[in-house]
Amino acid sequence: MHNFRSPLPFSLVSFCSGAVGVLLVTYIGLIAVVMSYATLTVEFSQSVKNNEATVAVLEAKYLASVARITSTDYSVEGYAIPVVQTFVPTRSVTALR
Amino acid sequence: MRAQFRSRIRLVLAFIVLVALSILVRLYFLQIVDGQEYAQKADRQFAAGGSGLFDRGAIYFTRKDGTLISAATLATGFLVAINPQTITDPEAAYAAIAAVASSTLAHDAFLAAAAKKTQVYIEVAHRLTDTDGRFLAARAIPGLQVLRESWRYYPGGSLAAQSIGIVSYGSGDTLIGQTGIEATYDGILSRSGDSLYKNFFAELFSNVSNLLVNTKDVHEGDIVTTIEPEVQTRLENGIAKMNQRYASRESGGIIMDPATGALIALATYPTYDGNDLQNVNPAVLGNPLVEHVYEFGSTMKPITMASALDAGVITPETVYTDTGCITVDTARICNLDKKARGVISMQQIIVQSLNVGAAWVATQLGQEKFRDYFAKLFGQKTDIDLSNETSAMLGNLSKPQQIGYDTAAFGQGIAVTPIQMIRALGAIANGGVMVQPHLVSAVRLNSGIVRKLDWDEKTPVFSPTATRETTVMMNAFVDEKLNGGKAKIPTMSVAAKTGTAQLIDGQGGYSSDRFFHSFVGFFPSYNPRFIILLYTNDPQQVTYASGTLGSTFLDLVRFLIDYYAVPPDRGLPAQSGFATTTPS
Numbered sequence: 001m002h003n004f005r006s007p008l009p010f011s012l013v014s015f016c017s018g019a020v021g022v023l024l025v026t027y028i029g030l031i032a033v034v035m036s037y038a039t040l041t042v043e044f045s046q047s048v049k050n051n052e053a054t055v056a057v058l059e060a061k062y063l064a065s066v067a068r069i070t071s072t073d074y075s076v077e078g079y080a081i082p083v084v085q086t087f088v089p090t091r092s093v094t095a096l097r
Numbered sequence: 098m099r100a101q102f103r104s105r106i107r108l109v110l111a112f113i114v115l116v117a118l119s120i121l122v123r124l125y126f127l128q129i130v131d132g133q134e135y136a137q138k139a140d141r142q143f144a145a146g147g148s149g150l151f152d153r154g155a156i157y158f159t160r161k162d163g164t165l166i167s168a169a170t171l172a173t174g175f176l177v178a179i180n181p182q183t184i185t186d187p188e189a190a191y192a193a194i195a196a197v198a199s200s201t202l203a204h205d206a207f208l209a210a211a212a213k214k215t216q217v218y219i220e221v222a223h224r225l226t227d228t229d230g231r232f233l234a235a236r237a238i239p240g241l242q243v244l245r246e247s248w249r250y251y252p253g254g255s256l257a258a259q260s261i262g263i264v265s266y267g268s269g270d271t272l273i274g275q276t277g278i279e280a281t282y283d284g285i286l287s288r289s290g291d292s293l294y295k296n297f298f299a300e301l302f303s304n305v306s307n308l309l310v311n312t313k314d315v316h317e318g319d320i321v322t323t324i325e326p327e328v329q330t331r332l333e334n335g336i337a338k339m340n341q342r343y344a345s346r347e348s349g350g351i352i353m354d355p356a357t358g359a360l361i362a363l364a365t366y367p368t369y370d371g372n373d374l375q376n377v378n379p380a381v382l383g384n385p386l387v388e389h390v391y392e393f394g395s396t397m398k399p400i401t402m403a404s405a406l407d408a409g410v411i412t413p414e415t416v417y418t419d420t421g422c423i424t425v426d427t428a429r430i431c432n433l434d435k436k437a438r439g440v441i442s443m444q445q446i447i448v449q450s451l452n453v454g455a456a457w458v459a460t461q462l463g464q465e466k467f468r469d470y471f472a473k474l475f476g477q478k479t480d481i482d483l484s485n486e487t488s489a490m491l492g493n494l495s496k497p498q499q500i501g502y503d504t505a506a507f508g509q510g511i512a513v514t515p516i517q518m519i520r521a522l523g524a525i526a527n528g529g530v531m532v533q534p535h536l537v538s539a540v541r542l543n544s545g546i547v548r549k550l551d552w553d554e555k556t557p558v559f560s561p562t563a564t565r566e567t568t569v570m571m572n573a574f575v576d577e578k579l580n581g582g583k584a585k586i587p588t589m590s591v592a593a594k595t596g597t598a599q600l601i602d603g604q605g606g607y608s609s610d611r612f613f614h615s616f617v618g619f620f621p622s623y624n625p626r627f628i629i630l631l632y633t634n635d636p637q638q639v640t641y642a643s644g645t646l647g648s649t650f651l652d653l654v655r656f657l658i659d660y661y662a663v664p665p666d667r668g669l670p671a672q673s674g675f676a677t678t679t680p681s
Binding site: 009010014017018021022024025028029032046049050052053055056057059060062063064066067070071 | 099102103106109110113114116117120121124150155166167170171172173227245247250252253254256326327330331334
């Protein structure tokens with residue numbers, strides 16, 4: 001009867017235990033990654049929507065300002081219609097932009 | 098050596114086990130200990146009654162500098178739902194909701210809903226702000242759920258409402274575009290709803306192709322319109338003021354780039370606010386600019402004139418004898434003031450808006466040629482990217498009676514849509530070439546690609562010579578006739594024409610005191626950047642279109658010159674370098 005001696009420099013049981021451990025950690029890690037990925041994706045998606053909604057509120061304010069300026073009756077505000085209009089070959093300084 | 102290796106292996110194993118244990122402990126706390134709290138938090142943030150958050154592409158205005166401003170987008174907030182099986186104090190719950198929600202169920206209806214113990218989910222309030230929603234959720238009232246929701250939001254309110262359109266529930270339970278751009282581009286704006294998040298690994302194993310190339314990204318996106326928000330505001334403001342002043346039944350206006358067909362502004366009055374549709378008359382949801390036809394009156398005369406000049410049957414030097422009234426097929430055609438002008442030139446037909454002169458030109462053109470020109474201009478829909486476009490009514494031009502052609506020459510007896518009218522008149526402004534009016538310039542796909550839309554369809558109708566000669570006449574109308582010549586802008590040539598059409602009286606004839614007013618103009622006359630069409634239906638206590646629409650038109654012209662810094666095309670004397678005028 002001969003004792004079996006593994007040619008490997010470490011025991012097979014230890015190797016298998018290590019492999020199982022690595023696989024277990026990998027499996028759990030994979031689950032964690034998938035969950036994190038899903039959570040982050042949803043959070044980012046919601047964050048984008050929230051930012052878009054915030055921008056929309058600002059845009060609404062801008063458009064309301066334009067409407068208010070457009071509908072302002074400047075004669076009621078105390079401004080008089082000019083007696084004479086002068087046209088000059090330069091860009092108007094009163095242009096909106 | 099071997100013992101050392103074993104101890105290392107054990108060390109590694111111990112480390113692995115520790116990491117695994119720590120992850121397991123973390124998962125235990127996340128899923129078991131705090132699981133309910135996280136589940137509720139997730140519900141509040143990301144769920145809405147079991148059907149995903151409403152998602153839809155945006156529609157943008159384009160400012161003159163190219164900046165995009167949302168015309169339609171999504172707003173996010175919270176809805177409140179109750180679970181009648183777990184709600185313990187309905188009165189307290191109602192008080193808490195009513196304190197933060199601007200609109201909720203009535204008190205009695207709420208209590209009745211809370212009494213339905215067979216149900217587990219009843220929505221009782223919508224569109225809470227972020228702050229209010231979080232505040233209510235923090236109170237953790239039993240039986241009360243505060244859930245995320247999103248909805249269609251129009252930052253401009255009523256701005257370009259008929260053009261942008263609305264979304265509502267169609268035959269199914271999905272919100273879809275019903276009118277305007279929302280309807281026309283529904284296929285691009287709609288979202289399939291399953292794209293909130295993806296399980297990367299599940300996709301990797303089951304659907305690799307979709308993960309790499311998402312087919313939805315190829316056709317889903319946002320819409321970029323040609324509407325300029327400040328010009329649109331100005332046009333709407335002018336139209337509304339004018340309509341209210343003259344108590345008209347309805348009014349409208351269009352501003353277009355005659356060279357490209359890009360619609361810079363479209364307005365109708367009355368209008369509505371897309372954010373508040375509860376009390377809106379459904380009749381105003383449509384767009385009269387493409388869905389209604391009108392007899393435009395004398396704004397049709399430049400088209401008659403350009404047709405005759407193009408056909409070569411008259412020249413600008415041609416004269417005729419104006420008798421004030423003529424009889425055609427037993428019907429009587431008169432100038433609006435019934436006065437005879439004697440022997441006068443073609444230009445005076447436009448400047449003085451002579452019906453007898455327009456009828457004379459139509460007779461010179463002949464029925465066949467007249468029909469050919471008008472069929473080319475109005476015979477087909479414009480194919481504008483708005484839904485429910487209707488066709489022109491040109492029935493009189495398929496009959497042999499000359500009266501139909503003579504009246505069509507000054508815009509009576511045939512009816513066209515405002516969008517057809519500005520397209521046809523745009524041909525005069527654009528050297529005789531008719532372009533395709535459109536509202537959308539590009540689609541911004543989810544993939545990031547911006548796909549520009551092709552609107553290059555051009556239809557030659559008139560020769561450049563004929564349109565230039567017609568433009569000279571329309572230019573003379575502004576410089577000499579409009580407001581007695583006071584409308585003339587010394588540094589800018591403006592070509593225009595008014596139209597005052599009699600409305601039908603419902604008894605087979607025309608009313609003598611009810612009118613449809615229209616006004617068309619473009620500038621700079623000989624290289625136009627803008628063409629403007631205005632109309633008002635049945636204004637009270639006023640006869641002529643110059644009275645109702647003249648000031649609105651001139652205000653828009655001055656605004657556009659200033660806003661777009663349109664350079665002067667005339668009237669700056671070299672010596673003084675400036676010109677002056679007295680405002681009208």
